[in-house]
Amino acid sequence: MPEAWMAQAIKTDLGDHAPCDPAFPPKAIAHITADRKCTAGAPLDLVPFARLKDFFTQGGKGMAPHILWDPFTGAFAQFFPATSRSKSLDDPPGGTRTNRAGKVVVQIEALFFPHCRVDGHVFARLGDTPCKGWSDLNAWVRSWGVPDTWPMGPPAGFVPDRSPGVWSSQGGWYAHAHVPENDHLDPGSWPAFVPGQPGQPGRVHTARPAFEPFPGASFFRAGQKSPVIAAMHRRLVAEGCNRYQPGGDIDAWGAGDVSSYAAWQQKLGFSDGDANGIPGKSSWDRLHVPNV
Template sequence: MPDLWMPGAEVHDLGDHAPTDQQYPPKAIAHITWDRNATAAAPQDWCTFDSLVSYFTNEGASSAPHIIWDPFSGRIAQLFPANSRSKSVLSPPGSPTRTNRAGQVVIQIEAVFFPYCRVGTQVYAQLTDTPCAGWDRLHAWISSWGVPDTWPMGRPVDFTGHRNESIWESQGGWYAHAHVPLNDHTDPGSWPDFGQTGGGSQPQPNPAPAPDPAPARYQTTINGLQYGYGAQGDQVTEVGQALVARGFGSHYRSGPGPDWTDADTENYADYQASLGYSGTAADGVPGPESLQRLLGTLPGGNSVSLAHVIAAANTDPGAEQGHQTYGSEVTIVQNALCAEGLLDPSNSAWGRGSFGTMTVSAYSAWQQRCNYSGSAADGIPGRDSLQRLGAAHSFTVTD
């Protein structure tokens, strides 16, 4: 299975995962943030990547995409896993499809860009005038999910709408926001070629081969902790010590320690290669899957105590409505059950954070999916079923 989380992306998991509609072919939808209105006569300063990440992870979460892409630096943030819908297009009641879900995947990308943005002294009229840094990595990951290299309604070259419901429902590939039925946005205006590797819209000369490419020097965020060049903290030391214990410490001259250096990156790249990763997936910057395999868990906030959720499942149904025995951990389990389609996130009756009767019933349905029956599918979590839910939805199980 391809990576649910793009290798090298900064992970800011919003939760609230929900399945897509598998009867439609796989799609990617291209957007620009277009957060300011500028003109050739009156350009405006570019709105930064970090400010857009902050917006979509806070007040803008209700319209968040899967991917936020900085075409100037190549930084990429991911907010939803590939197999979940995100929320960047309208899905009005009269739509024949749920537009955010109309595909085996429907991966939505927001390029941090608006026409005539100014970066330093340079003004960029269209997205393809930027360096398009990181596009090759982003395109490769989306292709791994079966999205074909085609624009069924034409590659965007201007800000006009071209919408066709029949094509939308029947053909996989890349779509502009301007192509999505019953939407009114006309972005992105332009988009890089599938074979483009960065540097703007004009063909770039082939550089002289570099015998010793520099290690990757960017950071990623996993469960709120930083990894990659320049990251600092106990989590960096923990990774280095685990690499040495596994026999991947040959690039250290001293350490490991709490400051992530090129040596950490090179050792981690060796470890990724040992797992069968290659290319940008083995550039030495951790992804959630490889990190969990190295450490046996994902450090950070997404962990659940088996004893706590069992206690909640035994206590909350008989307590007063909405009682929360271990609310934060139960919420993690409930978010996963929502992503599995076993709880309806739009129905507040089940009580977020409370392991009440509706959550017990939903967990029983999950146990049945795990091939349990009878008293083994009574809705009270067991270690195996909870670990399988955690493996599918990026939380770890303790106790």
């Protein structure tokens, strides 16, 4: 039987427990606290873990997650057992009950905001942090039957991509930007899943890279459909290279992909025939397309 309270977490039970809905598959939702706004040119110090923990036990009770995670120190605080819903998602009347739509709906708030400063170093993406404690957190969530998959694709920039049908039918990890009836765009990035270890519940995973390896220029042909193309699409949009027309299939290679990828190549300093919109290994590796 999996543990309702994560052993590594400070237990700060808020009470007010309520059941989840087992008619839906188990899920985990990835958030960042995003408690400060700054830029690469004007970074700000990370808010202390203790301050966020106190917030969720006081004025922020109405939006508390299951787990607050500090990826710089590996500290955790837990406010609800895994068997209860938490309150980090907007849940308007009618529609799906977002905080309950799963056998479990484990909400994780990573203590992070883009361009936060820690010990003199600035971090643009959550995935760039040390991600201390992630292996423990991944294993605990996995123990509740949440598969190591991103049904809507791994978060790759602050881009919304919501599908109520996928949300209702598929278990796994969802970005806040993937959740129906919500308008947040976080977390922007997330660490790669940790290979399964002996004795851990859930399926055993083989190690794989965080980013998609270059599939070769011949892969990018008209009409080619793949989740790799969808992940590339999201990264190009996140990088400000959106030359797509609305309404297209984001997983099928087409004219919008060529135009958008050419914009990415130009952003990297390529020109003429080297900015023809067909991915090459150098530009692909620098795009950091998440492994799907």
